[in-house]
Amino acid sequence: MYTLPGISLDPCADMTSVQPKAGTELPLSGLTRDGWSNADEATATCSCGAIQMVLPIKAPGLVNTFVCHCSDCRNWSASVFATNLTTLDSHTRFVRGEDHLVLFSQSETISKHRRMTNAFCKLCGTLMYRQGAVGPGTRFMRGGPIDDHELHNTILKPQWEIFTEHRASWIPAVPGARQEIGMGDFDKQ
Ligand SMILES: [Zn+2]
Numbered sequence: 001m002y003t004l005p006g007i008s009l010d011p012c013a014d015m016t017s018v019q020p021k022a023g024t025e026l027p028l029s030g031l032t033r034d035g036w037s038n039a040d041e042a043t044a045t046c047s048c049g050a051i052q053m054v055l056p057i058k059a060p061g062l063v064n065t066f067v068c069h070c071s072d073c074r075n076w077s078a079s080v081f082a083t084n085l086t087t088l089d090s091h092t093r094f095v096r097g098e099d100h101l102v103l104f105s106q107s108e109t110i111s112k113h114r115r116m117t118n119a120f121c122k123l124c125g126t127l128m129y130r131q132g133a134v135g136p137g138t139r140f141m142r143g144g145p146i147d148d149h150e151l152h153n154t155i156l157k158p159q160w161e162i163f164t165e166h167r168a169s170w171i172p173a174v175p176g177a178r179q180e181i182g183m184g185d186f187d188k189q
């Protein structure tokens with residue numbers, strides 16, 4: 001279990017509180033427009049819309065938020081870093097499409113060779129989350145599929161950055177985020 005001593009998951013003075021949003025109030029991305037967010041939860045939808053999940057955006061269901069620059073995340077996200085939320089499985093659920101997931105596991109991960117399973121939409125290829133030995137009872141939800149993009153500017157702003165030694169040189173550190181070489185203290189809580 002990851003806890004965050006000294007780091008609050010509640011909205012801070014510089015973070016606006018979450019207003020409920022749905023439908024056309026959310027940016028158009030992918031083929032569906034039925035995502036939503038409220039003060040406690042938000043949806044994440046794959047590009048084709050077959051899979052929609054509901055994620056906690058507050059403690060205790062939301063454990064932390066982080067950016068990972070590791071070589072695994074680069075490859076799996078088809079980008080040069082990944083934005084993630086660690087959520088408790090007990091607080092994370094499917095609206096639809098769990099049967100559309102394809103699971104791909106690898107044991108030769110960058111972090112101590114601990115097995116990680118990647119969960120994709122089998123229709124459109126969106127990576128919804130990663131799950132593995134590093135965090136039993138939790139999953140690392142990908143931030144990109146979250147329908148309310150504004151949440152990344154407010155309560156889902158990254159609290160940690162890990163594997164910063166792999167960060168592309170043109171990306172500055174996230175202000176206020178804990179910076180770790182490798183996983184650092186991230187998995188020692
Ligand atoms: Zn899909």
Ligand SMILES: [Zn+2]
Nearest residue numbers: 068070072073
């Ligand atoms: Zn990573």
